[in-house]
Amino acid sequence: MTEPHLVDGADDNAGDGDAPAADPRGWLLPRTMGVSDLGPLAAPISEHNGQAVAVRPLMDHPGWLAKLYRPDQHPEDAHRLDLLISAPGTLPEADRAVLYAGTCWPAARIHEAGNPAVGCVIPMAPEQYRAELRRGEFSDRRFVEIDWLAKSDESIRGVGLPSPGFAGRLAACRRLTELAAILERLGLVYSDWSFSNAFWSPDQRSVYLIDVDGCQPKKMPDLHQPNWADPLTPPGTDADEYTDRYRLGLLVAKCMTGQRDARAFHTVAASLWQNQPAVSEVLLDMLLATDRERRPSAAQLSQALSGGPYLRTVPRPTRTALPALPRQPPVPQPPAEARKPVQKPESAPSKAPETGPQAGWILVLVIAVILLFVIASNH
Known part of the structure; x- marks a missing residue:
């Protein structure tokens, strides 16, 4: 089976505003719409983001958005949008369902007099x-x-x-x-x-x-x-x-x-x-x-x-080296004062025993005992 490929002329009706898009997302709408066809627009949910000046919900069609482009878009954008809108029709049914379920694929191109690509209609994310x-x-x-x-x-x-x-x-x-x-x-x-x-x-x-x-x-x-x-x-x-x-x-x-x-x-x-x-x-x-x-x-x-094999369609490529790992931030260190080793307090110098009053009386008593011993020995 030939794989689908989006090319110019993939769908001759891509720009036909009377042909409704085969879109399963709940609203059968033509592939091109005038600004007046959108009905009232709610306040923007996004502004000045990339190529869009605003993304605004369609009040008459809940779940759908008007993505409005800057006025300086390329003249070929209208044709490119038409090709995108028609692209799901070239896919097998299973792939088309995956694309619609997993993307905000454009459903219609918005135009006005003098500007064929005012924007596009897209679904809101579920x-x-x-x-x-x-x-x-x-x-x-x-x-x-x-x-x-x-x-x-x-x-x-x-x-x-x-x-x-x-x-x-x-x-x-x-x-x-x-x-x-x-x-x-x-x-x-x-x-x-x-x-x-x-x-x-x-x-x-x-x-x-x-x-x-x-x-x-x-x-x-x-x-x-x-x-x-x-x-x-x-x-x-x-x-x-x-x-x-x-x-x-x-x-x-x-x-x-x-x-x-x-x-x-x-x-x-x-x-x-x-x-x-x-x-x-x-x-x-x-x-x-x-x-x-x-x-x-x-x-x-x-x-x-999905658990399948890796079947290379070309010889194994030469690889560059792995990029360098980012440097780990340095471990915070405490202030210099806090990093000084704790010193043990120096031992106080030893002091001679103090001689208080009690020590003096003991000395007198000892001398008296010695004198009595000497006198007794002479008699």
Whole structure:
């Protein structure tokens, strides 16, 4: 079976506003909508975030959002959005269900006179991705970012979430890589693999990918993301499928190990998953290959996380050395005065016994006894 691949002309009706999208998410809507077709919009739940000026709920359609773009979008964005909206129709039914359940995939393009890409209609993340987070005496119900999986079980329990354990981390990463593999099969670059662009449900052990309406075919500008820079994608060049593979591997390594820095690399290399050594091998090839085009695919990582083998499609890549571990902060030392050894008090010099009145009378008595003895001897 030929794998689906999103290309121009994949759906001749992609921009046909009269053709409703085959979308199982509860609202049969046309693939293009005028701003006036949206009905009243509620107050923004997000503003000036990335390419969007605002994300506003549709009051007549609970569970749906209008993501409104900045006015300086590229002229081709309308066509790109139409391709994304039609893309699920090219997938097998099972993959289409996974994509809809695990992402806020755009359902319709919003337009107005003079602007064909005002924004898009997207579903709101399901309620299962919200949880009550405790911080001291306060608590806040909010979406749980996948950021939390890159922390220890103890830290996760500390905010009132159930600790995932190895099984929970594995299940979440399986779903994450399953979504990545579908995007890769569609020929789409996501680039934005990071802590802030996916939600995590500890109870359902699942993840939900957001900002997928920014996906582009084959390549896209590589926006700088602190701590997520691909060492083999030079600054100023585009992100592509190989950039995606590195960032996906980095995200999975951090979530699987609960480590946020170079310790994640070392933990993976230590092969803690003795029953699934393929996971370690795939991740190390993704993260340390010296040839970016030899990085394993998202599908290979997904297969390894599901207990399958790691079947390399290219010769084993040469790997770079593990990154240096971060230096441990120095142990706090007490002030200099406190570090001086405790000295024993010097012994007081011995003193001659004091001669008090009682000692004087004893001496007189002794002398008297001696004199009496001498007088008695002369008689």
